[in-house]
Structure formats: structure tokens, C-alpha cells
Amino acid sequence: MGIKKYILLVVLLSAGICLKAQKITPIEQNRPNSFRGLSVVNDNIAWVSGTAGTIGVTRDGGFTWTWQQVKGFEKCDFRDIEAFSDTEAIVISSGSPAYILKTTDGGTSWTIKYQKTDTAYFLDAMDFSDKQHGFVLGDPINNKFLLLQTLDxxxxxxxxxxAPLALKNEAAFAAxxxxxxxxxxxxIVTGGSNSRILTSPLINQMWTATSLPLTDGTASRGAFSVAFGNGRAIIVGGNYAKDQHTDSVAYLFRINHTSYTGSTPASGPAGYQSCVEYIKGNTFLSTGTPGTNVSTDGGNTWHKIDSDSYNVCKKAKNGSLVLMAGDKGKLAIVKF
Known part of the structure; x- marks a missing residue:
């Protein structure tokens, strides 16, 4: 056997091992909702949020869920949720009015913590550095991204x-x-007219902006998600209006202290990806409407492992549980 054929055989066998290493188990819920908010607390507890003011919580690792439609918020699209236990969670509503709600009793009651009726306010995403310190990102207002902060x-x-300045027709995706x-x-990663990565210290914000070579220029294109792991930052996106296109759907940064060295993967995910999550070692998981992909070499090559449509994938903050959620009530457990 020639050396080239041997190398090709090794690559193919490695890809086969990679594909067999993951197992996606759909969890049938028979719900009509579109889910984009997902927070996995540990190997037992997770929360999901979506359209029609719908929120679900699991306490057994995703196998069974308790559902509610938050009274008074039946028309809200809860695009993101951050949970700290099976009783405490925060949810944001995109669209108008823009809301931030909080529960401390497992969803029995929700309290409005932030509200804006101005249609200029559109909340995209939320994340926390710890239980006390968190941020909510919104679309630009007067050429500046809306950025909210909590310290309590x-x-x-x-x-x-x-907050960071926004270029004309630049925005973030609430995907x-x-x-x-x-x-x-x-x-923050952006799209629309421009694809960029914006970074700042947590305190005394000072922003650094770096352009990304992802396809942009229209409202449906750009960078949709970023994940960090093992000294790397992986960015995925593409064009949600033409989700089968594989042009510019992933980008890799190697992190050296505070600087980034970027490169395009040798082979990217199969189509538009709305979310990427770090799993372990050199393994990253990404998903989108055309399917789910895995990289086991730090983002350099990707393999499609499932063709079903999902919007979001998340790994437990404390544990190894990995869940996915999507349109038409789709939920799934991913085993590595």
C-alpha cells in the first residue's frame, strides 16, 4: 500500500470512529414551540425557553420535562435563559416589549426585572461570568450595541x-x-453588513474589534455563535436564509494570552450553524437547521453526525450532560 493510500485510510477510519463516538437521542415532547434558550446547570438540571412564553425544566438529565406558559407573557419569545438551580432562573424576551424576568421558586412565579416598550429594544442573548455578574446583549440603538449589566x-x-459601537447595518443574532x-x-460576534468579534474586559469596558472572513453583507449572514475551549475560540455562522450553503460557516482562533491568530478550517460544518459549544479536549459540537456537526481536532475539520434541525446546543456548567433544542419542540440528549 502506498503512503498516500495509507494516510487516506487512516483519515477515513478516524472519521468513522468520530462518527460512532457520538449518539443523539431525541426526546419526544409533542410541543409546537420553537426553542432557542437553553441552560444546562448540571447532569440533572436544565431549563429551555421559547415561543408563546413557554419554559421547561428537567430534573432527570433531559428525559422528562415540566412545562409552563408564563401567565401574562403568552405572546413572548423567550430567546435565552440562564439557570442556576432547579428553582432559580432568568429569561429574556426578544421583540417588543423587551423583558427580563426572574424566578426563584422553580417557575411558580416570575418577576419583571427589566422592561422596555420602545420597539428599538430587541434583546439577543444573555450570559454570566458568575451567579452575580451577568450581561444581556441587544441590537444596536443609535449606532451602539445595547449592553445591560447586573451585579446582583x-x-x-x-x-x-x-458598549461597543456598531457599524451600519451590523447586528447580533438572537439564534x-x-x-x-x-x-x-x-x-460578542456579529453579522449583517459585517462579521466581527468584539472583546472587552469585564470591568471598565474597552473594546477591541476584529473583522472575520465569514460571509456577510446581508441581514441573514454572518457570525452567529462563539465558544471557547482548550486555548481556542470557534466561531460558526453562515446564511440562515440559505442554510445548505457551506461557504464561511466556521472560523478558528488560537488564543495566545490576549491575541488571536485566526484561520479557516480545512473542512467546515455542513451548512449554516446557529450554535457552537465546547465539549472537552479538542472536541466541539455545532448545530443548525441543516444538522449537527462535530470537530475532534480543535475546529480544523468537522464531521456531520445528524441531519435533524436544531437551534442550540449546550453542555452542563458542572458536569458532562449535553442537550440540544430546536423548532417544533425538538429536544435531544447528545452522548460523547
């Missing part, structure tokens, strides 16, 4: 004065709640 666990919210990631810094 979501009880009160204030506008970040030094999976992961265009915003808060770690030891704030990271």
Missing part, C-alpha cells in the same frame, strides 16, 4: 455606558443565545 444576580439591570459569551472577558 439579575435583580437589577443597568445600561453599560461604554441561540451564544453570540455573547462571558468568561473572564466579554465576547
Amino acid at each position: 444576580g439579575g435583580e437589577t439591570w443597568s445600561t453599560v455606558v461604554n 441561540s443565545g451564544t453570540c455573547l459569551r462571558v468568561t473572564n472577558k466579554i465576547t
Whole structure:
């Protein structure tokens, strides 16, 4: 056997092992809702949120769910949710009015913590660095992204004065709640007229903007999600209006202290991806309406493992449980 054929055989066998290593188990819920908000607390507890003011919570790792339609908010689209236990969670509503609600009793009651009736307000995503310190990202108003901050666990919210400037027709996508990631810094990825990654320290915000070579230029294109793991930042996106197109749907950053060295993967995901999540080691999971993809080499090559449509994938903050959620009430457990 020639060396080229041997190398090809090794690559194919490795891909086969990768494909067999993951198992997606759909969880039938028979619900009509579209889910985009997902927060996995640990290996037992997770919350999901979506259209028609609908919220679900599981306490057994995703196998069974308790559902509610939040009274008075039946027309809300809850695009993102952040949970801290099976009793405490915060949810944001996109569209108008824009709401941030909080529960501390497992959803028996919800309290309005932020409200704007002005149609200029559209909330996209939420993330927390710890239980007390969190941010909510909204579409630009007067050429500046809306960025809200809480320092008391979501009880009160204030506008970040030094939020990042937005280019003309640039926006963030409320597709999976992961265009915003808060770690030891704030990271935002954008699309529309321009695809960029915006980063800032948590305190005393000062923003650095880097252009991304993802397809942009229209309202449906750009960077949709970012995830960090093992010294890398993976960005996915594409064109949700033409979700089978595989042009510019992933980008890889290698992180060296505070600098980024970017590159395009050797082979990207199969079509538009609305969410990417770090799993472990060099493994990343991404999903979107054309299907779900996995990379086991830090984002350089991707393999499609499922063709069903999902909007969001999340791994437990404390644990290994991985869940996905999507349109028409779709929920699934992913095993690695």
C-alpha cells in the first residue's frame, strides 16, 4: 500500500470512529414551540425557553420535562435563559416589549426585572461570568450595541455606558443565545453588513474589534455563535436564509494570552450553524437547521453526525450532560 493510500485510510477510519463516538437521542415532547434558550446547570438540571412564553425544566438529565406558559407573557419569545438551580432562573424576551424576568421558586412565579416598550429594544442573548455578574446583549440603538449589566444576580439591570459601537447595518443574532459569551472577558460576534468579534474586559469596558472572513453583507449572514475551549475560540455562522450553503460557516482562533491568530478550517460544518459549544479536549459540537456537526481536532475539520434541525446546543456548567433544542419542540440528549 502506498503512503498516500495509507494516510487516506487512516483519515477515513478516524472519521468513522468520530462518527460512532457520538449518539443523539431525541426526546419526544409533542410541543409546537420553537426553542432557542437553553441552560444546562448540571447532569440533572436544565431549563429551555421559547415561543408563546413557554419554559421547561428537567430534573432527570433531559428525559422528562415540566412545562409552563408564563401567565401574562403568552405572546413572548423567550430567546435565552440562564439557570442556576432547579428553582432559580432568568429569561429574556426578544421583540417588543423587551423583558427580563426572574424566578426563584422553580417557575411558580416570575418577576419583571427589566422592561422596555420602545420597539428599538430587541434583546439577543444573555450570559454570566458568575451567579452575580451577568450581561444581556441587544441590537444596536443609535449606532451602539445595547449592553445591560447586573451585579446582583439579575435583580437589577443597568445600561453599560461604554458598549461597543456598531457599524451600519451590523447586528447580533438572537439564534441561540451564544453570540455573547462571558468568561473572564466579554465576547460578542456579529453579522449583517459585517462579521466581527468584539472583546472587552469585564470591568471598565474597552473594546477591541476584529473583522472575520465569514460571509456577510446581508441581514441573514454572518457570525452567529462563539465558544471557547482548550486555548481556542470557534466561531460558526453562515446564511440562515440559505442554510445548505457551506461557504464561511466556521472560523478558528488560537488564543495566545490576549491575541488571536485566526484561520479557516480545512473542512467546515455542513451548512449554516446557529450554535457552537465546547465539549472537552479538542472536541466541539455545532448545530443548525441543516444538522449537527462535530470537530475532534480543535475546529480544523468537522464531521456531520445528524441531519435533524436544531437551534442550540449546550453542555452542563458542572458536569458532562449535553442537550440540544430546536423548532417544533425538538429536544435531544447528545452522548460523547
